[in-house]
Amino acid sequence: xxMGERGLMSRILCPKFGGYLTFGTLEEGKVSAxxxxxxxxxISLYNFRSIDADTxxxxxxxxxxxxxxxxxxxxxxxxxxxxxxxxxxxxxDDVNKFFDTYSSPDFSGFSCTIPHKEVALARxxxxxxxxxxxxxVNCLIRRPDGKLFGCNTDYVGAISSIEIGLQGSQNGxxxxxxxxxxxxxxxxxxxxxxxxxxxxAKEKGARVVIANRSxxxxxxxxxxxxxxxxxxxxxxxxxxxxxxxxxNTTSIGMQxxxxxxxISKEALRNYELVFDAIYTPxxxxxxxxxQEVGSKIVTGVEMFIGQAYEQYERFTGLPARKQLFRDIMxxx
Ligand SMILES: NC(=O)c1ccc[n+]([C@@H]2O[C@H](COP(=O)([O-])OP(=O)(O)OC[C@H]3O[C@@H](n4cnc5c(N)ncnc54)[C@H](OP(=O)(O)O)[C@@H]3O)[C@@H](O)[C@H]2O)c1
Numbered sequence: 001x002x003m004g005e006r007g008l009m010s011r012i013l014c015p016k017f018g019g020y021l022t023f024g025t026l027e028e029g030k031v032s033a034x035x036x037x038x039x040x041x042x043i044s045l046y047n048f049r050s051i052d053a054d055t056x057x058x059x060x061x062x063x064x065x066x067x068x069x070x071x072x073x074x075x076x077x078x079x080x081x082x083x084x085x086x087x088x089x090x091x092x093d094d095v096n097k098f099f100d101t102y103s104s105p106d107f108s109g110f111s112c113t114i115p116h117k118e119v120a121l122a123r124x125x126x127x128x129x130x131x132x133x134x135x136x137v138n139c140l141i142r143r144p145d146g147k148l149f150g151c152n153t154d155y156v157g158a159i160s161s162i163e164i165g166l167q168g169s170q171n172g173x174x175x176x177x178x179x180x181x182x183x184x185x186x187x188x189x190x191x192x193x194x195x196x197x198x199x200x201a202k203e204k205g206a207r208v209v210i211a212n213r214s215x216x217x218x219x220x221x222x223x224x225x226x227x228x229x230x231x232x233x234x235x236x237x238x239x240x241x242x243x244x245x246x247x248n249t250t251s252i253g254m255q256x257x258x259x260x261x262x263i264s265k266e267a268l269r270n271y272e273l274v275f276d277a278i279y280t281p282x283x284x285x286x287x288x289x290x291q292e293v294g295s296k297i298v299t300g301v302e303m304f305i306g307q308a309y310e311q312y313e314r315f316t317g318l319p320a321r322k323q324l325f326r327d328i329m330x331x332x
Contacts, residue, residue: 004035005066009059009088011037015051016086016106022048045072047079051086057106058315059090061098061120062113066091067255067280070111073308073328074315080324083316095119103146109315110140114251117192124150134199135224136192139311151314154193157306159200162245162275165298181205184241186271188232188262189249190217193277197247198225206245211235211262213250235263239270246290247275253284265289272296279304305329 001022002010014022024039025031042048060070066089074087085108092098095116112120117136121127124137128151131137137150159180166179185206187198198208198221208227212218215231222229230238252262258281268274274290279300287297309320 002035003033005089005091007035008037009090011035012042012046012048012086012088013051013057015048016053016055016057018053045075046086046088047075050079050084052084054084056083056085056108057088058085058109058111059088059107060111060113061090061092061095061116063091063093063115065089065113068111068113069279069304069329070308073325074312076328077312077321077324078316080321081316081318083318085316092116095123099123099148105142105144105146108142109311111311112138112140112192115191121150124148126150128152130155130199134192134195136195138192138196138307139314141314152196153307153310153314154196154303155200156310157308158193158197158247158275158277158303159204161298161302161306162247162273163204165273165275165296165302166245168296178204180245183207183272184209184244186211186235186238186244186246187221187249188212188235188247188252189277190214190221191249193249195221195224197249197277198227201245201247202226209238211238232262236267239267242270243272244270245273245275246271247277248284248286249277251278253286254278255280259285261285261289265293268295269293273298275303276300277303301329 011022023036024042025036028038060068071087078085121137125147126149131152134152137152138154139151141149183206185201186209187194188211190212201208202225208225210218210222211230213232218229248262252260268290273296275298276284276286277300278284282299282301290297305325312320
């Protein structure tokens with residue numbers, strides 16, 4: 001049994017690997033060793049009583065990762081669909097060492113988040129062409145021959161929720177084409193999510209601008225999508241036209257630093273719609289201020305649900321129960 005956040009999986013996967021017992025606390029925080037989950041979490045969140053030697057293990061690799069709602073979503077869906085699987089948080093420092101260690105077919109699929117999406121792509125044996133163009137994977141499947149296949153579902157999740165937000169309906173792209181076509185689409189950030197948004201916006205016919213803390217990365221991504229690069233400092237005075245779209249894909253404003261924002265409230269007046277990939281909190285300062293100046297907003301929760309549909313289908317081969325996913329995430 002391993003202690004702390006890194007050891008949580010050893011506590012949850014105990015019945016799969018022949019462990020005699022695990023520890024669960026009666027109340028959150030009242031632990032006898034670091035990292036113990038509550039009994040309620042073991043039973044209700046991780047379906048602990050259903051875990052056996054045949055259970056397939058899925059998980060989200062990231063650092064930090066404990067904020068992720070993925071275990072809540074997928075474990076509930078596994079239960080509803082009768083899938084013998086369990087989904088855990090995987091706090092990972094080094095992606096390559098992680099995959100060297102957890103190479104058995106028991107570890108069947110992974111979601112991938114900050115900051116590992118690009119390194120994870122390099123580790124895949126095969127990569128979906130869209131993910132290759134984006135340069136980042138957020139979903140990895142271990143095939144029966146042990147090889148890793150990587151793809152990117154962030155792209156579809158984010159872009160479709162922005163299209164829906166623009167049109168105010170559940171059918172973002174219409175037969176007349178995407179509402180993003182011809183728009184000026186400003187992406188803040190040039191990491192995995194930034195690349196997915198930039199690639200997706202370009203695919204939909206938008207003109208793309210990238211603003212990033214590291215200007216070199218903004219420039220590289222802008223070159224890739226045929227767009228313009230800015231520094232973060234230039235963002236506040238960038239208003240070549242009105243009716244633009246803004247997408248924050250950095251962690252600025254994420255818990256616990258919820259009072260941070262990547263752009264001034266005043267500058268938000270030029271944006272018809274503002275999207276924030278962050279989903280903890282659901283309404284970031286950026287989105288609150290965008291609402292206050294009259295822009296439409298789309299939350300990271302919408303993106304999260306959208307990207308999770310496709311991941312679930314790839315993990316299980318079953319259609320995602322979209323309403324169930326929305327209901328589970330409704331509390332956030
Ligand atoms: N809603 C969803 O479903 C969903 C899906 C994916 C990601 N996300 C969210 O999107 C965010 C980015 O994820 P990612 O996977 O793209 O991460 P990533 O690949 O590590 O990229 C992080 C980006 O944020 C920038 N950044 C980080 N800290 C910063 C700071 N203090 N000030 C300014 N810029 C900063 C980085 O700039 P540099 O290039 O200068 O380092 C980089 O552009 C995270 O908050 C993640 O939770 C949400």
